Amino acid sequence: MAYSKKVMDHYENPRNVGSFPSSDINVGSGLVGAPACGDVMKLQIKVNSKGIIEDACFKTYGCGSAIASSSLVTEWIKGKSIKEAESIKNTSIVEELELPPVKIHCSILAEDAIKSAILDYKNKKNRD
Amino acid sequence: MKTPIYLDYAATTPVDFQVAKKMMNYLTIDGMFGNPSSRSHKFGWEAEEIVDIARNQISDLIGADSREIIFTSGATEANNLAIKGIALFHKKKGNHIITSKTEHKSVLDACRYLEGEGFSVTYLTPKNNGIIDLNNLKKHIRKNTILISIMHVNNETGIIQDINSISEICKSRDIFFHVDATQSVGKININIKNSCIDLMSFSAHKLYGPKGIGGLYVRRRPRVRLLASLHGGGHERGMRAGTLPVHQIVGMGEAFELAKNKIKDDFIHLNNLRNDLWNGIKNIEEVYLNSDLKQGAPHILNVSFNYVEGESLIMSLKDLAISSGSACTSSSLEPSYVLRALGIKDELAHSSIRFSIGRFTTKEEIQHTIKLVHQSISKLRELSPLWEMFKSGVDLNSIEWDHN
Numbered sequence: 392m393a394y395s396k397k398v399m400d401h402y403e404n405p406r407n408v409g410s411f412p413s414s415d416i417n418v419g420s421g422l423v424g425a426p427a428c429g430d431v432m433k434l435q436i437k438v439n440s441k442g443i444i445e446d447a448c449f450k451t452y453g454c455g456s457a458i459a460s461s462s463l464v465t466e467w468i469k470g471k472s473i474k475e476a477e478s479i480k481n482t483s484i485v486e487e488l489e490l491p492p493v494k495i496h497c498s499i500l501a502e503d504a505i506k507s508a509i510l511d512y513k514n515k516k517n518r519d
Numbered sequence: 520m521k522t523p524i525y526l527d528y529a530a531t532t533p534v535d536f537q538v539a540k541k542m543m544n545y546l547t548i549d550g551m552f553g554n555p556s557s558r559s560h561k562f563g564w565e566a567e568e569i570v571d572i573a574r575n576q577i578s579d580l581i582g583a584d585s586r587e588i589i590f591t592s593g594a595t596e597a598n599n600l601a602i603k604g605i606a607l608f609h610k611k612k613g614n615h616i617i618t619s620k621t622e623h624k625s626v627l628d629a630c631r632y633l634e635g636e637g638f639s640v641t642y643l644t645p646k647n648n649g650i651i652d653l654n655n656l657k658k659h660i661r662k663n664t665i666l667i668s669i670m671h672v673n674n675e676t677g678i679i680q681d682i683n684s685i686s687e688i689c690k691s692r693d694i695f696f697h698v699d700a701t702q703s704v705g706k707i708n709i710n711i712k713n714s715c716i717d718l719m720s721f722s723a724h725k726l727y728g729p730k731g732i733g734g735l736y737v738r739r740r741p742r743v744r745l746l747a748s749l750h751g752g753g754h755e756r757g758m759r760a761g762t763l764p765v766h767q768i769v770g771m772g773e774a775f776e777l778a779k780n781k782i783k784d785d786f787i788h789l790n791n792l793r794n795d796l797w798n799g800i801k802n803i804e805e806v807y808l809n810s811d812l813k814q815g816a817p818h819i820l821n822v823s824f825n826y827v828e829g830e831s832l833i834m835s836l837k838d839l840a841i842s843s844g845s846a847c848t849s850s851s852l853e854p855s856y857v858l859r860a861l862g863i864k865d866e867l868a869h870s871s872i873r874f875s876i877g878r879f880t881t882k883e884e885i886q887h888t889i890k891l892v893h894q895s896i897s898k899l900r901e902l903s904p905l906w907e908m909f910k911s912g913v914d915l916n917s918i919e920w921d922h923n
Contacts, residue, residue: 402835410907422904423921426905428869429829429854429866429869431905432904450903451902452902454831454834457831503921
């Protein structure tokens with residue numbers, strides 16, 4: 392496994408591991424992937440009244456790249472507006488972590504996790 | 520204790536010091552470097568003699584006649600020579616081959632190649648415990664079946680097949696029987712004389728010998744004929760041409776003799792350590808044994824740790840040199856085809872680790888391994904959303920996963 396230092400760092404010191412109560416109206420939760428495929432990411436965001444992502448956390452079942460990708464995006468989205476977070480592309484994750492081609496899937500999953508958490512948050516707000 | 524601790528003996532073993540020392544005498548101008556095919560001078564005669572000695576050391580371990588050993592570059596070549604050699608030589612007799620889904624790639628890919636050449640291949644699914652069902656095997660035999668190829672010990676799980684019973688079935692139906700014994704030779708007793716095996720593949724580097732050398736046992740009586748895959752000077756009774764690599768053959772001979780002398784002690788050592796390892800980790804919650812402590816080879820322990828992915832576990836256990844029976848260790852993201860053939864769920868196949876131990880593994884190393892496994896599993900489960908869901912009573916099967 393020819394992983395970059397950044398992947399190893401995130402893998403060994405994952406940032407923002409944890410869970411927020413999903414019942415919280417200000418929390419959006421995304422769960423993507425499938426156990427049978429070997430990757431599942433749970434990403435949660437806490438959004439304040441100004442639409443800024445105040446906090447984010449994750450839990451990931453998957454390979455080192457999947458853990459690193461989700462850890463990285465929690466760092467990236469904190470302090471960003473929903474719109475900014477929505478625009479994060481998997482290619483930026485690939486670039487930052489220098490993921491090998493066979494692991495690009497993990498970056499796509501992380502992008503999907505952000506989108507899924509944001510969608511969950513918006514749905515909650517709309518129901519409100 | 521040095522780290523990383525090597526626990527991948529099923530992949531390869533270090534060359535025993537005694538073996539390496541002996542091999543050095545067959546390389547340089549000061550040693551016996553001759554070509555065994557040179558019949559016109561002393562250099563050649565010496566080399567020929569030493570190859571004969573090695574052939575005897577090898578045949579002694581498996582109870583064969585030394586004239587029944589064909590040297591190859593390893594077990595992959597031996598498997599290819601056996602399967603393609605039999606099929607192509609005897610194709611007028613029939614074009615059907617039986618093997619199993621849990622064979623090594625070198626058997627499966629040789630069979631796939633033959634399918635392209637007009638052969639028909641049945642890939643048997645073993646029972647959930649990994650053993651080939653003999654009745655199922657019999658059911659699939661056709662009038663045109665010419666070859667059955669079944670491995671002795673599985674390289675991922677260590678499961679042992681009943682090759683004596685299969686050889687009886689083959690003998691009674693006049694079908695050639697090939698055994699891939701790469702993981703079993705020197706680990707568990709095999710005596711060719713007591714069975715009706717026609718061809719058997721093995722390798723030196725799984726048994727403390729050098730890489731790049733292996734062999735195929737080819738029965739002499741009744742004579743088994745093969746189509747050669749390499750043509751040239753008619754070496755190895757015409758079945759495999761090429762100058763014999765004397766130093767490697769000497770190493771293989773020495774390693775096989777050593778294995779014969781140590782087989783009982785090695786077995787006890789491996790069996791004890793493998794059981795210690797399992798006993799040290801079996802109490803971890805949601806751990807599944809994919810090997811069999813009674814029906815398995817002593818050196819392989821394959822385990823699935825539910826809700827933890829295999830590759831990340833291997834990364835976390837960086838002080839251990841282990842391999843995943845599954846998943847993303849190489850270019851393939853697919854979970855192990857062997858475990859899947861045993862009916863193991865994809866998620867558990869993704870969570871599997873193969874520990875394989877050897878002659879040089881120590882009790883201290885196993886104790887340290889147990890400690891590291893406990894630590895890593897706790898750490899990764901803290902990170903695992905599946906573990907969190909499992910612990911809070913969520914039925915994972917009730918969830919609609921979006922990447923199925």
